[in-house]
Amino acid sequence: MTEKKKESEYLLEVKDLHVQYNTDDAIVYAVNGLNLSLKRGEKLGLVGETGAGKTTLALSILQLLPKRVGQIASGSIKYQGEELLGKPDSYMLGLRGRRISMIFQDPMTSLNPTKSVGDQVFEVLHLHFPNLSKAEKEAKVDQMLQMVGIPSSRKGEYPHQFSGGMKQRIVIAMALIAEPELLLADEPTTALDVTIQAQILELMKRLKDEFNSAVVLITHDLGVVAEFCDNVSVIYNGRVVEYGSVEKIFGSNAKHPYTEGLINCLPSLAIDEARLKPIGGHMVDPRHLIQGCCFADRCQHCMPICKTEPPVMHEKDGHMILCHLYDKTEEAK
Amino acid sequence: MNEPLVEGVNLCKYFKTPRGLLHAVEDVNFRIYEGKTLGVVGESGCGKSTLGRTVLRLQQATSGSVLYKGEDILKFSKHEMHKVQRNMQMIFQDPYSSLDPRMSIRGLITEPLQVIGGRTQSISSEAIKEKVDAIMEMCGLPSHYSNLYPHELDGGMRQRVGLARSMVLDPKFIVCDEPVSALDVSIQAQILNLLMDLQEQHSLSYMFITHDLAVVKHISDAIMVMYMGQVVEYAPSKVLFDNPMHPYTRALLNSIPTIDLARRNRERITIRGEVSSPINPAPGCRFAPRCPYATEACKVSHKLEEVAPGHLVSCTKGAR
Numbered sequence: 001m002t003e004k005k006k007e008s009e010y011l012l013e014v015k016d017l018h019v020q021y022n023t024d025d026a027i028v029y030a031v032n033g034l035n036l037s038l039k040r041g042e043k044l045g046l047v048g049e050t051g052a053g054k055t056t057l058a059l060s061i062l063q064l065l066p067k068r069v070g071q072i073a074s075g076s077i078k079y080q081g082e083e084l085l086g087k088p089d090s091y092m093l094g095l096r097g098r099r100i101s102m103i104f105q106d107p108m109t110s111l112n113p114t115k116s117v118g119d120q121v122f123e124v125l126h127l128h129f130p131n132l133s134k135a136e137k138e139a140k141v142d143q144m145l146q147m148v149g150i151p152s153s154r155k156g157e158y159p160h161q162f163s164g165g166m167k168q169r170i171v172i173a174m175a176l177i178a179e180p181e182l183l184l185a186d187e188p189t190t191a192l193d194v195t196i197q198a199q200i201l202e203l204m205k206r207l208k209d210e211f212n213s214a215v216v217l218i219t220h221d222l223g224v225v226a227e228f229c230d231n232v233s234v235i236y237n238g239r240v241v242e243y244g245s246v247e248k249i250f251g252s253n254a255k256h257p258y259t260e261g262l263i264n265c266l267p268s269l270a271i272d273e274a275r276l277k278p279i280g281g282h283m284v285d286p287r288h289l290i291q292g293c294c295f296a297d298r299c300q301h302c303m304p305i306c307k308t309e310p311p312v313m314h315e316k317d318g319h320m321i322l323c324h325l326y327d328k329t330e331e332a333k
Numbered sequence: 334m335n336e337p338l339v340e341g342v343n344l345c346k347y348f349k350t351p352r353g354l355l356h357a358v359e360d361v362n363f364r365i366y367e368g369k370t371l372g373v374v375g376e377s378g379c380g381k382s383t384l385g386r387t388v389l390r391l392q393q394a395t396s397g398s399v400l401y402k403g404e405d406i407l408k409f410s411k412h413e414m415h416k417v418q419r420n421m422q423m424i425f426q427d428p429y430s431s432l433d434p435r436m437s438i439r440g441l442i443t444e445p446l447q448v449i450g451g452r453t454q455s456i457s458s459e460a461i462k463e464k465v466d467a468i469m470e471m472c473g474l475p476s477h478y479s480n481l482y483p484h485e486l487d488g489g490m491r492q493r494v495g496l497a498r499s500m501v502l503d504p505k506f507i508v509c510d511e512p513v514s515a516l517d518v519s520i521q522a523q524i525l526n527l528l529m530d531l532q533e534q535h536s537l538s539y540m541f542i543t544h545d546l547a548v549v550k551h552i553s554d555a556i557m558v559m560y561m562g563q564v565v566e567y568a569p570s571k572v573l574f575d576n577p578m579h580p581y582t583r584a585l586l587n588s589i590p591t592i593d594l595a596r597r598n599r600e601r602i603t604i605r606g607e608v609s610s611p612i613n614p615a616p617g618c619r620f621a622p623r624c625p626y627a628t629e630a631c632k633v634s635h636k637l638e639e640v641a642p643g644h645l646v647s648c649t650k651g652a653r
Contacts, residue, residue: 049517049518049519050488050517163607163608164377165607166607193376193377193544194376194544194546194585194588194589194590195376195584195585195588195603195604196376196607197588197590198588198590198601198603199603199605201590202601202603220517220518221590222518222592223589223590223591223592224590225592226590226591226592226593226594226597227590227591227597228590246594247594250592250594251594261519262518262519263592265518265519265521265522266518266522266547266592267522267525267547267548267550267551267552268547268551269546269547269550269574269589269591269593270593272571273551275526275529276522276525276526276551277522278519278520278522278523278526279519279522282487
């Protein structure tokens with residue numbers, strides 16, 4: 001009884017997910033045992049560097065991995081308590097765009113250049129709500145465009161007639177018109193200027209309040225996460241190395257060495273420092289699986305145990321850290 | 334008072350388009366001293382890259398002048414230009430497309446020496462090899478990289494190659510056009526450190542073009558904020574961040590997302606609307622259509638005024 005109740009508490013639950021790309025030369029291990037859970041209306045930030053597996057995770061949830069090459073090796077992805085892996089394509093079609101939407105990084109390439117923007121937003125409604133009358137659909141399109149700040153008088157225009165920020169808002173309108181419960185936003189503001197970025201984040205916040213949609217925000221920008229999200233997952237080498245509320249991650253002293261490194265290499269607006277402190281070394285080669293801790297080679301606090309044994313997740317008040325450093329402190333206590 | 338190394342005077346660059354004249358850079362003045370960095374910030378399309386290219390004469394300016402050690406290089410003949418060219422170099426934004434994929438790393442770094450160096454003086458091939466080795470080490474490129482090709486390198490290493498290509502000519506002045514925008518934060522920190530080290534060792538001057546305000550604050554001595562081709566504010570780095578006066582600068586600084594939790598609940602200045610078209614723009618302040626303080630007078634004139642020593646601003650309505 002309690003088991004069931006616990007399950008429905010989460011909108012999305014990813015457990016021990018392993019995803020690999022089978023290329024001609026080698027197997028690339030992109031996601032290695034990733035866990036994630038998301039409540040309704042929650043805003044979760046996924047941060048990490050290029051190649052950490054952030055986008056692969058989003059594509060796995062929607063099962064949009066490249067055919068034949070991308071393969072979910074093991075694990076489970078549950079949406080509202082229902083297992084998505086192994087579901088037929090027809091089921092996923094009903095989910096994509098309707099209940100789970102995705103915003104891709106590049107607004108310049110995610111719109112169809114040969115169709116007017118109004119038609120492109122209309123198409124989404126047409127697919128998911130075929131029973132609405134044409135007038136109703138048109139009215140909804142107008143309303144949605146207005147909401148994202150595009151005058152409906154411009155809906156007959158084509159993507160090239162809009163600026164980057166406006167294109168991104170049109171993509172957001174398409175993603176939200178079916179009022180999805182979950183929005184996967186993959187670097188939605190990376191290609192945009194800061195003042196436009198502020199507008200888009202403000203808009204996404206407002207939409208969240210309106211529809212109570214949950215948002216997974218994928219980004220490498222820690223600042224955006226700190227301002228927009230409730231919770232943060234820091235991803236490295238295809239796994240979550242730290243998870244916690246924004247206050248815990250950016251406010252407390254206990255941190256995964258990788259998170260600490262990421263924060264330290266940002267130039268600060270508040271303090272003048274002479275030199276930045278980059279993280280030494282390179283990202284792990286994803287073609288090999290790591291014996292011990294995946295961050296050991298770059299870590300300043302690396303101990304012998306880190307090279308041989310994988311660390312376990314340590315939890316304290318909902319703040320989770322995957323690091324051997326915290327074994328010791330617990331023993332000491 | 335020492336002379337500026339590079340100086341821009343009333344620099345304008347217009348482009349002819351089918352729909353009219355596009356005012357990309359409008360009446361820009363700046364001074365860059367030896368060993369110092371001028372940061373140029375602004376949003377995409379504000380003319381900052383065009384400014385950088387015009388300063389190096391990669392594009393011919395419409396009017397105005399660029400003085401290098403007091404001489405107007407825009408009036409130089411081709412031959413005279415070759416002589417100053419080796420002192421004035423550029424690093425490009427995209428390390429993926431600015432390197433010839435069919436040349437080895439050594440070839441790429443040698444090329445500028447052969448092209449520009451060869452025109453002014455002849456160097457023996459041994460001297461070239463020595464020079465390239467020294468530069469590679471200086472830019473943090475291990476020697477076993479010399480026979481690799483650009484596709485075998487990651488973004489940070491490619492940007493180091495781009496930097497080595499300009500450094501090999503021993504320049505005095507480098508225009509850095511968004512050199513770290515395409516890189517991850519940890520790599521970005523490495524490249525910024527390298528740029529600052531090189532500046533210290535060789536007393537280089539930089540014009541550092543970026544849209545990232547935290548980066549520009551870190552690296553610059555003075556900062557110039559541009560909006561649609563016009564300079565709206567120009568001040569020493571610290572002054573600009575402590576006491577921004579132009580409404581646009583204030584909005585820009587306010588929009589930067591930071592990890593500082595204390596700033597999370599700050600009062601937000603969001604500017605509505607989009608950048609309007611720079612083709613045949615109306616006279617006056619170009620920020621006026623988006624500005625919360627705009628009055629009729631703003632649509633008439635736009636002029637930089639010195640409000641404090643070294644602090645120039647075209648409008649003080651944003652000041653507290």
